Structure formats: structure tokens, C-alpha cells
Amino acid sequence: MGMYEKLLKIVSNIKKSIKKEFKFILFFALGVVVSAIVSCVLINYTYEKFPIATLLFFIGLIIGGIPLIFKKTNKEYKISNFLMTIIGIVLLISLSFLSGNTHEAISISFTSLLILFFVGLISAGAMIIPGVSGSIVLVILGYYDTMLQVITDIVSFNNLLSNIIIALVFGIGMITGVLIVSKLMNYFLEKYETKTYFAIVGFVIASIINVSILLFSFNFNIIEFIVGIMLFIIGFLISFKYMKEE
Numbered sequence: 001m002g003m004y005e006k007l008l009k010i011v012s013n014i015k016k017s018i019k020k021e022f023k024f025i026l027f028f029a030l031g032v033v034v035s036a037i038v039s040c041v042l043i044n045y046t047y048e049k050f051p052i053a054t055l056l057f058f059i060g061l062i063i064g065g066i067p068l069i070f071k072k073t074n075k076e077y078k079i080s081n082f083l084m085t086i087i088g089i090v091l092l093i094s095l096s097f098l099s100g101n102t103h104e105a106i107s108i109s110f111t112s113l114l115i116l117f118f119v120g121l122i123s124a125g126a127m128i129i130p131g132v133s134g135s136i137v138l139v140i141l142g143y144y145d146t147m148l149q150v151i152t153d154i155v156s157f158n159n160l161l162s163n164i165i166i167a168l169v170f171g172i173g174m175i176t177g178v179l180i181v182s183k184l185m186n187y188f189l190e191k192y193e194t195k196t197y198f199a200i201v202g203f204v205i206a207s208i209i210n211v212s213i214l215l216f217s218f219n220f221n222i223i224e225f226i227v228g229i230m231l232f233i234i235g236f237l238i239s240f241k242y243m244k245e246e
Contacts, residue, residue: 008128008189011182040151047145051218055211056228057235058136062207064239069204072197081198088202093210095122095140108162113169119143120173125181129200136207139214 010017010025018025047054073081119141127134138144147170153163188196 008182008186011178012186014179037151037155040148041155044145044148044152047148050224050227052215052221053224053228053231055215057231059208059211060232060235061239062136062204064236066201066204067240069197069201073201074194076194081195084195084198085202085205088199089206092140092203092206095137108165113166116143116166116169117173120170121177121180124174124177128178128181128185129203136211140210
């Protein structure tokens, strides 16, 4: 939507930017919070009831952004650049081997909260990488529906104390991930822009592979699959349209 580079510079230099861009940061942050709460309540329902259709919508959103990312590579088709794509694929697919217990509640223990901190760090870090979804990384790590339930419970005032602690630890991890990865992305895009975008292509391909594999873990339903294909097309068109206008 044409905001990526501006946001990256603001976040990677947050101390200098906070006074100059205070209103922008405030309203953007409010938008993120409101969107997260509303989306969690909605997607918690759709992912539980219609997982295949929901995941196909996500895949459509990811694929819709691929043309812009390819454009950013400047079509410099070199072996070293393709190697970066392979590295990107391997790095993101390797996250699936770190998958946690998808459907189990998170306990309030030091070990569980420490793991949750790093899950937040990794997923938020992924959000800084264009074309890669933090939600998809949570799905890969096995914490997506767990965190959806936590946010939904907070909104519903269920188990407030424990869920707020979980959300805070996860949130601190996310903030840490955003700050670290934004600085890294800012550096790599300034020094190695083409190679960085080839690596991002690898991340996107790996996201599609991981979610596609996950689709087969659910019971097949022809009606849901047809609706999912329609949502896939809608997701693709939404992502392609907005990315195209950057």
C-alpha cells in the first residue's frame, strides 16, 4: 500500500522518529490493535469451523503479492541470487520442525512463557519481511489457533489474568522482533537489495508450501473447498490490487 519503506525507516530509527512521526505512529498502532482484535474474533471462528477455506484465503493473499516482489528483484537471474532464494525456502520450512502443541493451552511457567516470547519475536519479525505473513509463521510454529483463542478469551473476559500475562509476553516478543528485524531489513535492503528480495521470494514460496501441506491435515469437504477456491481468488485479487498500487 506504499507504506513499507516509510514504516521500515520509522521503526528501525524509532528514537529519532517518535517525535517527528508521533501522529503517524499513534494512528497506525491504533489501527493495528483494532484490526488484530476484530480479526482474531472473526478468524478464530472461521479457522475453527472452516480451516480449509480460511487457509486458501491466506494462500491467495500471499500469492497475490508475488508479482511485485519479483519486480523488486530487477530480474537479475544469477546463481548467487537463486541461492538466496533456496536459503530463504530452507530457513522458513525449517521453522515447521519447531512446531509446538497447536491445540494445547499455554501454561504460566517460565519455560512456556520464554518459548512464547521467541514465538512472538519470530512471527513479528516475519511481518517486517514483505510478502511473508506473521500469521502464517504462527501457523507453521503451531501457535496460531492458540493465540487466537487467547485474544478471543481476553475480549470475552475469560481467564483474564493468565491470558493477559500470555498476551503481554507474546507482545513483548513481537515488539522485540519488529525492532530487530526492521534494522536488519533496513541494512540488507540498503546494501544488498536484489539478493534480499531473492531471499524474500524464497520465504514466500516456503509459506505457500507450508500452508498447502497443512491443508491436508483437515478433513476434506467439497463445499468448503469450493468456497475456499472462491476465497483464494478474492484474496489473490485483494493482495494483487493493493501491491500493484504501491
